Amino acid sequence: MKRNATIAAIGAGALLLSACGGGDDDGDGDKVEVFTWWAEGTELEGLEAMVDVFDEQHPDIEFVNAAVAGGAGSQAKDLLQTRLQSGEPPDTFQAHAGAELQDYINADQVEDVSDLYEEFGLDEAFPDDLIELLTVDDAIYSIPSNIHRSNVVWANPEVLEDAGIDPDEVPADIDEWIEDLEKIDSNGDTALSVGEPWTQVHLLETILMADLDADAYDGLWDGSTDWSSPEVTQAFEHFETLMGFTNDDRDGLDWPDATQLVVDGSAGYNVMGDWAIESFNENDMERGEDFIDFPTPGSEDVFGFLADSFTLPDGAPHPDGAKAWLETISSEDGQTEFSKAKGSIPARTDADPDDFPEYQQDAMESFAEDTTVSSLAHGAATPAATLSNIEDAVSKYTTGAADLDELQQTVGDAVAGD
Ligand code: GAL
Numbered sequence: 001m002k003r004n005a006t007i008a009a010i011g012a013g014a015l016l017l018s019a020c021g022g023g024d025d026d027g028d029g030d031k032v033e034v035f036t037w038w039a040e041g042t043e044l045e046g047l048e049a050m051v052d053v054f055d056e057q058h059p060d061i062e063f064v065n066a067a068v069a070g071g072a073g074s075q076a077k078d079l080l081q082t083r084l085q086s087g088e089p090p091d092t093f094q095a096h097a098g099a100e101l102q103d104y105i106n107a108d109q110v111e112d113v114s115d116l117y118e119e120f121g122l123d124e125a126f127p128d129d130l131i132e133l134l135t136v137d138d139a140i141y142s143i144p145s146n147i148h149r150s151n152v153v154w155a156n157p158e159v160l161e162d163a164g165i166d167p168d169e170v171p172a173d174i175d176e177w178i179e180d181l182e183k184i185d186s187n188g189d190t191a192l193s194v195g196e197p198w199t200q201v202h203l204l205e206t207i208l209m210a211d212l213d214a215d216a217y218d219g220l221w222d223g224s225t226d227w228s229s230p231e232v233t234q235a236f237e238h239f240e241t242l243m244g245f246t247n248d249d250r251d252g253l254d255w256p257d258a259t260q261l262v263v264d265g266s267a268g269y270n271v272m273g274d275w276a277i278e279s280f281n282e283n284d285m286e287r288g289e290d291f292i293d294f295p296t297p298g299s300e301d302v303f304g305f306l307a308d309s310f311t312l313p314d315g316a317p318h319p320d321g322a323k324a325w326l327e328t329i330s331s332e333d334g335q336t337e338f339s340k341a342k343g344s345i346p347a348r349t350d351a352d353p354d355d356f357p358e359y360q361q362d363a364m365e366s367f368a369e370d371t372t373v374s375s376l377a378h379g380a381a382t383p384a385a386t387l388s389n390i391e392d393a394v395s396k397y398t399t400g401a402a403d404l405d406e407l408q409q410t411v412g413d414a415v416a417g418d
Contacts, residue, residue: 031062032321035090037076039067042278046342089313097307100379112139142309145329146344150304151206163187173298184268191245193267195253197395202377210298211235214371227412277343306378389414
């Protein structure tokens, strides 16, 4: 491929540059090893759309894909930690904007990239509250590539109609939704599909968004909402009821498998972030006809926020390659092409909605108008260690090793750091 020839041709030059203190330091040419969990299926297609833009913008830099499969980084994050701790960081890695970054910052594993914000004009391109979320003690440690929404229900209208549910009548809250779930369940179909523990946490967070108002939901993370309050208890009871409608093989399924059950008409509903729309798109299903989507009932004025972002790790072997990648993922073209393929919306405010499919146009509108709250399952609300404790607690509960009271107590304690 053109790349190898280019790499060979510039290899000597790179060596020379590094000897002079510029360029990359291992003399093996200009490249960038990019670590993500976008390894398969529609997520890989999203990454490839970004790489196409990267290749156009930086034709002399080789993209090296270090993706590790597993939704929400379920496998990638541990491997990344091992690499960071043994001093073998990739050139850049995917991390969620918000509390998740704190761990890397505290461990001095990522560098301040605020000078790149200035260089690339990102202070103006990104919304102020996103920059605020990313700023820690006047420094910024990552650059967002896109924004996803977590609180979305995906449904198969045929399954709903078979159970006597009018797909146009979206339930107003979780209690109304439970009535519909019961109808599908009595009709013999899986009412709600879910997958392995992180997707169960994802379901739980959207129930909390539905049952608590935005202030109370935010308060869960800063200590101002009591985890044993009646509203929170109600949300956990709803979680129990909803889990009762789910598929038994859930712990062996990643998100694409769980969403696929709705695509295939084997389940009525699935709750998943809006990357799931690509599972319907790739099957040529038409939104509003072959599938429908709506915010988790009771959370329609809330945008469950998460953003993928990329870092410059301390000791990255190819910092120039990493900077080139950061330039592409923050550029208008990079953000537009990636989000078109991934179901997300650009973090930049200057993207043109007309360039996007209808779903993303709607999501852009809600992001601008709704109240934004932080996703738990995708690193915006809590540090990684807290999320991992919550995942363990949810898994203990859904496999029958703990009861609902214990779950509620343990999740509250995990957030409080007890
Ligand atoms: C999220 C990530 C999304 C998507 C999803 C499923 O954590 O932010 O971009 O990849 O996981 O793997």
